[in-house]
Amino acid sequence: MSRHLGAIRQLGYVVTDIEEAMDHWSRVMGVGPFFYNPRVPIENYTYEGQRYEVHNSVALANSGFIQVELIQTRNDAPSMYRDFLQAGRTGLQHVAFWTEDYDTDLAAMEAQGFNVKMSGEVGENGRFAYFDREHHPGTVIELSEVRGPKGDMFRLIREASQDWDGSDPVRPFPSLDRGSA
Numbered sequence: 152m153s154r155h156l157g158a159i160r161q162l163g164y165v166v167t168d169i170e171e172a173m174d175h176w177s178r179v180m181g182v183g184p185f186f187y188n189p190r191v192p193i194e195n196y197t198y199e200g201q202r203y204e205v206h207n208s209v210a211l212a213n214s215g216f217i218q219v220e221l222i223q224t225r226n227d228a229p230s231m232y233r234d235f236l237q238a239g240r241t242g243l244q245h246v247a248f249w250t251e252d253y254d255t256d257l258a259a260m261e262a263q264g265f266n267v268k269m270s271g272e273v274g275e276n277g278r279f280a281y282f283d284r285e286h287h288p289g290t291v292i293e294l295s296e297v298r299g300p301k302g303d304m305f306r307l308i309r310e311a312s313q314d315w316d317g318s319d320p321v322r323p324f325p326s327l328d329r330g331s332a
Contacts, residue, residue, distance in 0.1 A: 156248035160249040198269050
């Protein structure tokens with residue numbers, strides 16, 4: 152447990168070939184099934200306070216309590232993922248903490264001196280913020296709101312991983328529409 156936000160709920164890996172990464176994780180690591188979205192619908196995206204249009208592909212699966220996120224950037228919009236790749240790195244880029252009280256947890260992190268470097272929203276009540284502190288690769292902290300459809304989707308993904316038999320290792324992303332996930 153983190154003294155800041157509770158348990159780490161997600162490990163975010165930046166990869167250069169998401170299809171290859173899903174194959175490795177599902178076949179070699181036995182983690183799956185992956186729910187894949189070739190273009191995540193990110194709204195209100197900012198990087199260092201500036202708005203950009205990002206194109207990221209994302210695949211999500213669970214291994215027990217922990218969600219594995221694979222991320223491939225598809226355009227050159229500024230992002231912490233692009234920074235990670237430009238530094239010559241791939242692999243674990245961030246850990247995410249999930250919250251149902253985003254505003255309170257965001258304010259608490261900011262009060263401790265953490266500054267938001269990248270943020271956006273995926274679905275209603277699906278805000279996220281990445282903080283600017285990274286003392287070594289893989290330690291960026293993400294705060295991810297899970298009250299709305301994104302939280303419903305994350306529950307569905309975790310449930311699909313329970314007793315997964317290895318079949319159908321890559322599936323389409325569930326809908327982020329309210330009531331559809």
